[in-house]
Amino acid sequence: METKPKIIITGGLGFIFSHVTEYFVQKGWKVVVIDNESTGSHPEIVDGSFEYHKMSVCDREVINLIRAAAPDYVIHAAAISDVDYSLREPYKTLEENILANLNVFEACRELDSLKNFIYVSTDEVYGECEHRKKEDEIIFPRNPYACSKAVGSIMRYTYDNSYPNLLDKTSETRFCNVFGPRQDTRKILPLIKHALETDEPIPIHNGGLGYREYIYVKNIPPAIDLILEKGNRTYNLTLNDGFTVGELIQQAEKVTGKKIKVYDEHRPGMDMKYQMDASRIKDELGWKPLYTFEEGLKEYFVNGN
Numbered sequence: 076m077e078t079k080p081k082i083i084i085t086g087g088l089g090f091i092f093s094h095v096t097e098y099f100v101q102k103g104w105k106v107v108v109i110d111n112e113s114t115g116s117h118p119e120i121v122d123g124s125f126e127y128h129k130m131s132v133c134d135r136e137v138i139n140l141i142r143a144a145a146p147d148y149v150i151h152a153a154a155i156s157d158v159d160y161s162l163r164e165p166y167k168t169l170e171e172n173i174l175a176n177l178n179v180f181e182a183c184r185e186l187d188s189l190k191n192f193i194y195v196s197t198d199e200v201y202g203e204c205e206h207r208k209k210e211d212e213i214i215f216p217r218n219p220y221a222c223s224k225a226v227g228s229i230m231r232y233t234y235d236n237s238y239p240n241l242l243d244k245t246s247e248t249r250f251c252n253v254f255g256p257r258q259d260t261r262k263i264l265p266l267i268k269h270a271l272e273t274d275e276p277i278p279i280h281n282g283g284l285g286y287r288e289y290i291y292v293k294n295i296p297p298a299i300d301l302i303l304e305k306g307n308r309t310y311n312l313t314l315n316d317g318f319t320v321g322e323l324i325q326q327a328e329k330v331t332g333k334k335i336k337v338y339d340e341h342r343p344g345m346d347m348k349y350q351m352d353a354s355r356i357k358d359e360l361g362w363k364p365l366y367t368f369e370e371g372l373k374e375y376f377v378n379g380n
């Protein structure tokens with residue numbers, strides 16, 4: 076009899092990974108979520124269809140929990156993920172995110188059952204991107220959040236190299252800016268959606284000149300599935316739909332025919348441009364997205380989904 080794969084997802088109630096949790100539940104896998112229900116979490120998705128542990132990944136108990144569960148796959152996505160918060164609270168952000176990474180790597184090095192482990196990272200680890208960054212370029216994080224994520228990237232190389240259970244079984248994702256249902260309301264696309272719905276003015280950083288690439292959240296679960304099946308490297312994930320915040324606002328106004336009011340806020344030390352080259356995941360793993368940027372934006376803004 077074929078047994079269902081078991082997957083552990085840390086941060087599986089958060090904006091992006093709540094969609095991943097639901098994807099693997101629908102696929103019929105045994106899903107175990109570990110989440111402490113801090114900022115960004117969606118406990119309303121807990122419905123008995125997956126095993127749920129409300130706890131911090133910083134708690135050493137998590138090591139025993141992961142080892143006892145003997146999963147086939149582990150995704151480590153739990154993190155304090157807010158740049159502004161990390162600038163105000165660098166101790167908490169660095170302490171928590173780095174300790175969480177360490178606990179998950181420690182648990183996984185003892186896992187004989189493990190087939191693949193994904194560490195979820197970000198385009199922010201590259202720092203200012205004067206050209207489209209490739210995965211093997213130097214990482215140069217420039218805010219406390221990005222630094223905490225980059226430590227996990229380095230830790231992954233260390234653990235993959237040091238422990239036989241992990242050798243060639245770890246992967247890493249670096250997403251561009253993800254948008255879609257369940258995103259934290261303080262991020263730019265939910266703010267734009269809010270402005271469209273209420274006509275209230277919204278804050279934009281540094282004159283709206285920050286350039287980011289955007290991808291719709293429903294593209295993420297199948298990409299994660301593909302990496303679990305075939306990947307063992309670091310993969311940038313972007314479709315190169317890049318805009319300044321000012322341009323995004325113009326696009327939203329065009330799609331909806333409404334006007335958006337803004338006011339400026341200064342974010343010190345802000346990277347003005349993130350852009351990545353995603354040819355590795357396309358060429359080596361055959362990744363194809365489900366949604367274009369426009370399709371995602373339409374579903375998110377117009378259909379109210």
Ligand SMILES: NC(=O)c1ccc[n+]([C@@H]2O[C@H](COP(=O)([O-])OP(=O)(O)OC[C@H]3O[C@@H](n4cnc5c(N)ncnc54)[C@H](O)[C@@H]3O)[C@@H](O)[C@H]2O)c1
Binds near residue numbers: 109153259
């Ligand atoms: N949002 C993006 O555009 C983006 C881009 C690149 C990478 N990422 C990465 O993707 C992951 C998810 O991001 P998101 O935007 O969905 O964030 P989110 O804040 O919505 O979700 C994070 C989840 O992790 C949980 N969590 C945080 N610290 C925890 C801890 N110590 N123990 C247990 N659970 C904890 C939170 O409760 C939340 O449910 C993060 O690792 C982030 O760095 C996000």
